[in-house]
Amino acid sequence: MRHNTPRLAWVILLISFSICLLLVLSAPLAARWYVAHSAVDEPALLRVTTGTMLLLTPGSGDPRAVVDSREVDPGTLIQSDQSSQGSLSFTLTGVDTGPEVAAVQIYPTARLELARNTRPRFGVSADPRRIAITVRNGRVRINTAEVTPTDLQFTVLTPQAQIELGPGSFAVQVDDDRTQVVSRYGQATVESEGATVVITEGAGTTVATGSAPLQPALTADNLMVNGDFEQPLGPPEWLVTRYPEDDPNGGQAEIVAEGGRNVVRFSRINQPPTHTEVGITQVLGRSVLDYEMVNLLLDVKLHWQSLPGAGEQSSEFPLMFRLDYEDVYGNHQFWTHGFYYREPPAQWVVTGGEKIPQDTWFPFESGNLAERLQLQGLPPPAKLNYLKIYASGHNYDSMVAEVRIVAR
Secondary structure, three states: OHHHHHHHHHHHHHHHHHHHHHHHHHHHHHHHHHHHHOEEEOOEEEEEEEOOEEEEOOOOOOOEEEOOEEEEOOOOEEEEOOOOEEEEEEEOOOOOOOOEEEEEEEOOOOEEEEEEEEEEOOOOOOOOEEEEEEEEEEEEEEEEOOOOOOOEEEEEEOOOOEEEEOOEEEEEEEOOOEEEEEEEEOOEEEEEOOEEEEEOOOEEEEEEOOOOOOOOEEOOEEOOOOOOOOOOOEOOOEEEEEEOOOOOOOOEEEEEEEOOEEEEEEEEOOOOOOOEEEEEEEEEEEEOOOOOOEEEEEEEEEEEEOOOEOEOOOOOOOEEEEEEEEEOOOOEEEEEEEEEOOOOOOOOOOOOEEEOOOOOOEEEEOOOHHHHHHHOOOOOEEEEEEEEEEEEEOOEEEEEEEEEEEEO
16 A cells, blocks of 8 residues: 555546646636527517417416517417417517517417527627527418628428528418428528428428428419519619609608618608608509419508598508509509508598508508409409509608519
């Protein structure tokens, strides 16, 4: 035992030195990893545009009804009924700060879960912003922005597929036995059963339960040109019009960036209370007789309007559209539809429009145009002449985005 004492001392010394060296080296490495990869959970903001939605938060037994807006934490289940719609928005640095990097439009009878919403804890991190939702049933539309200097990783999980979204706009429909994914614009990667397909603008794919994704295919014809406003306003696609034409204080129509996409803003602010109009018009000249369904889609956002309702004569909406067409008998027809958020006085009856929430993107879809026009007492279209989108009234600030006429 006496002869082994020096050796034991050396062993203890070497072990102690190794532990000390390990601590000296690992502490900076661990701190560096923490700074580079640590993430914090963020809530998203749910805005209910129509009806009532239900929220089931982790650990709670009963769902909570929401009719306005509410912060939503990861793990929360969101459910809309047959008459409710809303949006789930994500900003760069939190619910109330920073630009919007993604938004999920929630349609009626949808069930989805906010699975993940994290951002890097420290600004020096090169990790992406990570968002994941699980769509269990129903339809959603997702807009994703291009985030710099890092990136946005947006994942959609469904019972049939995993979908990775790049910057763009995408529709996801989940039924009992299949998932459909369509790209309005942008690229998405769809994976299932070990197979992967990539879809791009105007294309889509379907994933059945237990099957690989189908090869991408064009889903429909879009009769609009530059409806995403990636090109400047002006002929031949969009003609800007104003009334009165010679009014130096008339309204303005301009392309601006909003939530990672280009939109058209109509504005007339702090000007005399006189009637004005400013709009954009696209000449279509397209026959629709060979299509089974024609659907007009656009996104609307109302920031401000000076006149309540749609004015005294229900003709001054802060944003409205006019679709001019020829019916199957060769007669000239037109259909108008407006949007407002300020409640009018009792004596001002609003016709030909609908009330929507202020400062919230509202997705409008006509549905089957022939059926929609029939409900308005109008004959079905044979040829679409032009579409005009405009703001009307005294003072206003409104926006429109992703204008499409989808024909199948």
